[in-house]
Amino acid sequence: MMLLVPGDPLRPRRPDEHFAPEAQAAREAGLTVAVVDHDALAEGDDAARAVASVPGGDTAIYRGWMLRSERYAQFTRVLAERGVAVRTTGEQYRRAHELPGWYPTLAAVTPHSTWTTTAARADFDRARAALGRGPAVVRDHVKSMKHYWAEAAFVPDVADGDAAWQVASRLRQLRADDFVGGFVLREFEHFTSAEVRTWWVDGRCVLIGPHPDTPYDRPPGEIDLRWLTPLIGALGLPFVTADLVLRADGVWRVVEVGDGQVSDRPVSIDPAAFIAAVVDSLRLESSG
Incomplete structure (x- = not known):
């Protein structure tokens, strides 16, 4: 499996500073790492040029800045032309990235x-x-x-x-x-805790940690996710995050779902631990 990350705007052959720790951890874990031109992808003017340095013939996941759904779909098409299969399709990305795509499945556990x-x-x-x-x-x-x-x-x-x-x-x-x-x-619902970010691969929770906005606010002890697991599984999406928060009555609620490729990793989670938990799970599920 290959990890794709945005290139540094000033040094385009190197990973963007924000994603460099994950790129390094991925290399140390034996993954191929390639950089893409995020600005070119976001603008949509030359997507083929944006992936020019990506080697062909592999399965890939993206860890980078958000892209509009139509730009991500274009991204997957130009990668396919190079023989690269992206783990998350354009349609799957839209359903995870935009609220109308995930809300009907999780309506009972979200505002x-x-x-x-x-x-x-x-x-x-x-x-x-x-x-x-x-x-x-x-x-x-x-x-x-x-x-x-x-x-x-x-x-x-x-x-x-x-x-x-x-x-x-x-x-x-x-x-x-x-x-x-x-x-x-x-x-509007009254919440009483910091958000908790949960990471899911093919319907299985592989990592629980703080939200990037409050990276040092650890989740309050063990969180029983049996109420959420079948709902995330019903989404049928390969890689998502679900952000949870405690409501004033003590009930956990989902406040956001996102595509895991563009969900930020809080700085308090070690990049090597993140790669081991998330990217390796994707690689194993893909090969399985």
Whole structure:
């Protein structure tokens, strides 16, 4: 199996500094490591050039910066032309990366959500009406702007259409060209813990650790994942993360699912341990 990572913008033959520790650990574990031009992939102007240094004839996983779903699909196509099979297909990436792809399967264990497929006010109002009343969090299909909580994330009452639209519009402005899909409205729930990031390979949890935003907040003891395992398995996706948080009533909730290839590793998890737990599991599942 081959690990693909973004190249350093200033030294394109070397891995990006952020992913260099994982690249080194992968090499030490016996994986081939190749770099790709993330900027060229993200812009979509010359995807073939972006993978020019990738050797052919192997199965690959990507560990890098987020790509829009259509760009990732283009990425897999140009790799296929070089004889490289990516462990996660374009369709699988979209279902993990965008909330409408994973939400129906996990609806019982995540805040109630509605969404639009455009940025139009009329569509937003329909989604808002479907959610009902009360506080909510607004985001797009991929990301929130939680660091701009009061102005671009939290809606005190979705019944107040103008106030809700003001928050959504600010989110749209801040996300700019990175805005994906449409608006998502999620019912607000009171949480009492830092997020826990869980890593899954073919429906099996292979690693539990902190969220990258709070890398030194360790999970509170053992977490029984029997309630979540069949749901992640039902997604049928090869490599995902699920971020969990404790609700005020002591119930674990899923607040986010993501494609594992573009989910960040918290700095508190040793890269060698990460490669051993995640990448080697992918390699073994692939060969099996």
